Amino acid sequence: xxxxxxxxxxxxxxxxxxxxxxxxxxxxxxxxxxxxxxxxxxxxxxxxxxxxxxxxxxxxxxxxxxxxxxxxxxxxxxxxxxxxxxxxxxxxxxxxxxxxxxxxxxxxxxxxxxxxxxxxxxxxxxxxxxxxxxxxxxxxxxxxxxxxxxxxxxxxxxxxxxxxxxxxxxxxxxxxxxxxxxxxxxx
Amino acid sequence: xxxxxxxxxxxxxxxxxxxxxxxxxxxxxxxxxxxxxxxxxxxxxxxxxxxxxxxxxxxxxxxxxxxxxxxxxxxxxxxxxxxxxxxxxxxxxxxxxxxxxxxxxxxxxxxxxxxxxxxxxxxxxxxxxxxxxxxxxxxxxxxxxxxxxxxxxxxxxxxxxxxxxxxxxxxxxxxxxxxxxxxxxxxxxxxxxxxxxxxxxxxxxxxxxxxxxxxxxxxxxxxxxxxxxxxxxxxxxxxxxxxxxxxxxxxxxxxxxxxxxxxxxxxxxxxxxxxxxxxxxxxxxxxxxxxxxxxxxxxxxxxxxxxxxxxxxxxxxxxxxxxxxxxxxxxxxxxxxxxxxxxxxxxxxxxxxxxxxxxxxxxxxxxxxxxxxxxxxxxxxxxxxxxxxxxxxxxxxxxxxxxxxxxxxxxxxxxxxxxxxxxxxxxxxxxxxxxxxxxxxxxxxxxxxxxxxxxxxxxxxxxxxxxxxxxxxxxxxxxxxxxxxxxxxxxxxxxxxxxxxxxxxxxxxxxxxxxxxxxxxxxxxxxxxxxxxxxxxxxxxxxxxxxxxxxxxxxxxxxxxxxxxxxxxxxxxxxxxxxxxxxxxxxxxxxxxxxxxxxxxxxxxxxxxxxxxxxxxxxxxxxxxxxxxxxxxxxxxxxxxxxxxxxxxxxxxxxxxxxxxxxxxxxxxxxxxxxxxxxxxxxxxxxxxxxxxxxxxxxxxxxxxxxxxxxxxxxxxxxxxxxxxxxxxxxxxxxxxxxxxxxxxxxxxxxxx
Numbered sequence: 053x054x055x056x057x058x059x060x061x062x063x064x065x066x067x068x069x070x071x072x073x074x075x076x077x078x079x080x081x082x083x084x085x086x087x088x089x090x091x092x093x094x095x096x097x098x099x100x101x102x103x104x105x106x107x108x109x110x111x112x113x114x115x116x117x118x119x120x121x122x123x124x125x126x127x128x129x130x131x132x133x134x135x136x137x138x139x140x141x142x143x144x145x146x147x148x149x150x151x152x153x154x155x156x157x158x159x160x161x162x163x164x165x166x167x168x169x170x171x172x173x174x175x176x177x178x179x180x181x182x183x184x185x186x187x188x189x190x191x192x193x194x195x196x197x198x199x200x201x202x203x204x205x206x207x208x209x210x211x212x213x214x215x216x217x218x219x220x221x222x223x224x225x226x227x228x229x230x231x232x233x234x235x236x237x238x239x
Numbered sequence: 240x241x242x243x244x245x246x247x248x249x250x251x252x253x254x255x256x257x258x259x260x261x262x263x264x265x266x267x268x269x270x271x272x273x274x275x276x277x278x279x280x281x282x283x284x285x286x287x288x289x290x291x292x293x294x295x296x297x298x299x300x301x302x303x304x305x306x307x308x309x310x311x312x313x314x315x316x317x318x319x320x321x322x323x324x325x326x327x328x329x330x331x332x333x334x335x336x337x338x339x340x341x342x343x344x345x346x347x348x349x350x351x352x353x354x355x356x357x358x359x360x361x362x363x364x365x366x367x368x369x370x371x372x373x374x375x376x377x378x379x380x381x382x383x384x385x386x387x388x389x390x391x392x393x394x395x396x397x398x399x400x401x402x403x404x405x406x407x408x409x410x411x412x413x414x415x416x417x418x419x420x421x422x423x424x425x426x427x428x429x430x431x432x433x434x435x436x437x438x439x440x441x442x443x444x445x446x447x448x449x450x451x452x453x454x455x456x457x458x459x460x461x462x463x464x465x466x467x468x469x470x471x472x473x474x475x476x477x478x479x480x481x482x483x484x485x486x487x488x489x490x491x492x493x494x495x496x497x498x499x500x501x502x503x504x505x506x507x508x509x510x511x512x513x514x515x516x517x518x519x520x521x522x523x524x525x526x527x528x529x530x531x532x533x534x535x536x537x538x539x540x541x542x543x544x545x546x547x548x549x550x551x552x553x554x555x556x557x558x559x560x561x562x563x564x565x566x567x568x569x570x571x572x573x574x575x576x577x578x579x580x581x582x583x584x585x586x587x588x589x590x591x592x593x594x595x596x597x598x599x600x601x602x603x604x605x606x607x608x609x610x611x612x613x614x615x616x617x618x619x620x621x622x623x624x625x626x627x628x629x630x631x632x633x634x635x636x637x638x639x640x641x642x643x644x645x646x647x648x649x650x651x652x653x654x655x656x657x658x659x660x661x662x663x664x665x666x667x668x669x670x671x672x673x674x675x676x677x678x679x680x681x682x683x684x685x686x687x688x689x690x691x692x693x694x695x696x697x698x699x700x701x702x703x704x705x706x707x708x709x710x711x712x713x714x715x716x717x718x719x720x721x722x723x724x725x726x727x728x729x730x731x732x733x734x735x736x737x738x739x740x741x742x743x744x745x746x747x748x749x750x751x752x753x754x755x756x757x758x759x760x761x762x763x764x765x766x767x768x769x770x771x772x773x774x775x776x777x778x779x780x781x782x783x784x785x786x787x788x789x790x791x792x793x794x795x796x797x798x799x800x801x802x803x804x805x806x807x808x809x810x811x812x813x814x815x816x817x818x819x820x821x822x823x824x825x826x827x828x829x830x831x832x833x834x835x836x837x838x839x840x841x842x843x844x845x846x847x848x849x850x851x852x853x854x855x856x857x858x859x860x861x862x863x864x865x866x867x868x869x870x871x872x873x874x875x876x877x878x879x880x881x882x883x884x885x886x887x888x889x890x891x892x893x894x895x896x897x898x899x900x901x902x903x904x905x906x907x908x909x910x911x912x913x914x915x916x917x918x919x920x921x922x923x924x925x926x927x928x929x930x931x932x933x934x935x936x937x938x939x940x941x942x943x944x945x946x947x948x949x950x951x952x953x954x955x956x957x958x959x960x961x962x963x964x965x966x967x968x969x970x971x972x973x974x975x976x977x978x979x980x981x982x983x984x985x986x987x988x989x990x991x992x
Contacts, residue, residue, distance in 0.1 A: 125830065125838040126729050127821060128774040129908035132938045134820045137830055137838045139436075142429030144830040144838050146820035155938065173819065228936065233823035233908075234901045234925065 095187045100215055101166060101179035104151030107215035109186060110177065114220035116167040118182060121147075124162060130232025138165060138176060146232065147176045150216075153229055154203055170224035177218075186215075193217060203228070248346065251298050253418050255342045258291045260537065262335050266328065267543055273324035276317050284331070285314045291338065295345070303341045310334035336544065419530070421570055428527045428717065432813050432832060435524065438516045439834035445509035452502035459495045466492075524813075528718060532567040535620070538577075539563060539611045542584050546609055549588035556595055557588045557607040557626075564614040569715035575692060576622070576712065579685040583624040583708050584609055586682075591628030591705060601703070603627065619736065620714050625707035631700045636660055644878040655796065658698040662686030664875070664899070664923045690845040692716060693734060693828055695795055721812040721831065723839060724790060725805040726770045727777070730839045732812060732831060737844030739793040741806055743786045758800050760791055767800040768851050774826070775909030797848045814841055825905060826850060853896045853906055868986055869893045869910055873903040873918040873930065874947075879970075883917060883947070890979050900925030904933055913942060914986040920948040920959060928962050935963035943985040947973065 165176030193209035206223030292307035592607030694712035920927035
């Protein structure tokens with residue numbers, strides 16, 4: 053676009069008519085390459101992982117660390133999507149199962165925890181497998197299926213292969229996702 | 240705001256907290272027996288105010304500076320011989336209150352750097368009213384210095400005063416005090432915990448090294464034995480070949496010998512390093528633990544203003560007496576106890592201490608006394624809040640309990656039952672809100688905070704002479720000795736103070752009493768349940784002919800025997816919170832990270848005892864397992880719960896109980912199966928509408944819900960059905976036959992009664 057505008061400015065100074073300028077402008081626009089720097093900035097890196105039989109992806113910017121999960125200690129009595137806890141750098145973090153949260157499938161034995169942090173809210177997303185690092189452009193992202201209902205709000209979209217893209221700033225603020233038990237009423 | 244100003248504000252926040260605390264202590268000290276003007280205490284007070292004034296001026300806190308200046312002038316005048324000491328102290332108390340509120344507002348940015356918004360000033364010159372001079376607050380101020388509180392509404396604004404020169408170095412911080420944010424200490428403790436785990440793994444590496452050395456020793460011995468056996472064969476070899484074999488054998492022995500020496504030295508070094516690292520990490524753990532401790536005495540002394548204010552509001556006279564025997568408590572425990580203690584202290588003044596006239600008639604001193612006493616016993620702290628007032632009015636409690644359906648007829652009310660009623664949600668909240676000027680915490684919160692700390696609350700009532708509430712809490716919530724128990728593949732821990740003993744029982748020692756399984760502990764029947772049932776886990780299949788292993792849990796007079804699969808042993812536990820996700824889990828104190836990195840959830844004794852009271856009875860493996868359907872009854876009325884439970888049990892159902900919506904969700908989580916929820920609508924904490932909606936959102940979305948409510952309007956019925964109720968019965972129209980018929984329809988069963 054910048055190049056086209058430069059061309060138009062030059063053409064104007066060369067005494068061409070307005071029609072000629074418009075025609076040249078259209079041609080220039082057709083043949084001009086997209087500005088690569090602008091295009092690059094729209095790409096976002098995601099880490100893709102599998103939970104249940106569904107693929108999910110979380111923005112790298114929201115990830116604190118990915119840790120191999122030696123043991124997930126079961127904490128019974130809570131919501132099924134928060135089956136237990138694990139130790140991380142001297143802290144105890146809750147492990148959250150997206151498959152159970154969405155009710156789409158059953159998580160197998162989790163081998164990994166993706167530690168996410170949003171405004172001090174730190175928890176682990178449980179995964180059976182970490183698949184790849186995936187740069188995603190906005191053009192690839194389709195709207196979340198309506199059938200996910202209100203829980204779909206925690207995702208920014210879906211890829212053509214069914215990978216759900218997590219929206220951490222929404223998901224980690226959703227009490228339905230964060231809490232295994234209803235939080236205590238503040239006195 | 241510039242970085243410099245922000246930094247100065249942080250320093251001011253710390254310094255003003257120190258100064259306000261010192262101010263409060265000096266006022267308390269002087270107030271015990273107000274001395275004449277020559278006493279050095281007045282000068283100390285003046286210096287403290289002067290420093291606070293200087294610090295405030297430096298940051299543009301003009302109103303604060305004026306307030307401190309006015310108080311300073313008051314002291315100067317008194318030292319010069321003006322005024323009477325008690326009245327001066329009363330006025331200084333009012334200034335101190337205003338300064339506390341002003342500092343909180345200033346730090347929170349509610350007062351501009353130059354333009355003061357607080358309306359503080361010297362207390363009125365008129366004599367203070369009896370029982371304390373602090374004007375009545377609009378809201379109850381927090382006892383902790385530096386915490387926000389509303390300034391006295393009746394205090395007139397200060398007259399403009401000539402500005403004095405600021406103190407030479409207003410932002411100086413005491414050189415011998417290093418202030419560290421509590422979160423930083425928590426982080427350090429987390430890292431020290433991780434270091435301890437690493438050290439333990441290193442110990443394992445040391446043990447592996449020793450094992451490798453033993454293996455080399457054995458290899459060398461085996462080789463020497465083999466060499467002796469091979470000697471005749473070597474003799475038979477040609478000379479050249481024999482020389483080559485002997486050379487190789489010697490070389491092998493030499494290498495093995497070197498390996499042996501190397502491993503011996505490595506083993507010794509590893510052992511020594513491990514011992515050194517163990518001592519260092521232990522010292523670090525202890526050091527960090529100590530950093531978390533806070534002295535109780537200054538904390539309890541901060542309740543003086545609350546007693547004065549409560550007495551002013553109630554129109555009586557009271558003083559606080561604090562007695563502490565060298566006690567320090569974890570900061571987390573102290574902060575959790577702040578509101579409950581404030582509630583108990585204010586309750587003592589408002590409801591316990593009589594009016595001066597009544598006290599005089601009863602032959603008591605006109606000024607009532609509230610005592611805050613604390614002492615430590617091992618890893619526990621005992622805090623008592625007592626008063627010399629009228630005591631708990633048992634008949635009033637009885638009458639209210641009856642009106643709420645919590646008590647039937649002339650049931651005897653011993654102290655334990657009295658306390659049960661007082662801490663029942665909703666029982667005392669109305670009075671509490673009146674007394675605490677809208678703080679909204681009641682005795683139920685006191686009870687739940689103490690229980691949440693794995694503590695115990697007891698009451699000793701002396702009608703006409705006063706009462707004592709005793710809080711027995713752990714000194715620290717971050718460490719403790721625990722007993723680890725296995726249940727199937729899962730490990731759980733109990734703090735040892737809640738475990739009376741571990742029993743090994745023959746199956747025939749399990750008896751039945753009124754349909755409940757019990758075991759006899761020193762002749763006393765104790766209810767028995769399985770830990771997996773208690774936690775809602777799938778039952779592990781232990782052979783019925785084996786000895787049963789059970790832990791006897793105890794809290795006060797309550798006892799419960801809990802069957803487990805194994806008890807691996809006692810351990811030192813470093814407790815961590817289970818994270819935000821489990822903040823509402825009443826059964827768990829936290830999690831302890833073990834050397835292998837595994838987290839062991841630590842269970843709360845009181846929570847387990849409460850839960851056991853709601854669960855179906857334990858059925859020994861030999862007995863026939865009931866095929867009865869499981870139902871959950873949710874109602875905040877004990878009468879209604881009991882009524883429904885009896886009807887349903889007699890109709891052959893298994894019944895679990897919950898007293899509000901949140902509690903119901905917790906109980907549901909522990910029930911393997913549930914055929915129907917019967918719920919009231921109007922309940923504290925979480926009502927029936929919210930419960931229905933929560934069930935529909937949960938993984939039991941298809942669980943039928945029958946609402947049984949006294950609300951009879953079409954709107955209420957419509958709303959309940961909209962949020963997910965399947966059926967609705969108005970309480971007034973409840974008839975046993977049709978009720979059971981409705982249940983059978985909803986559960987897909989047959990009408991059995």
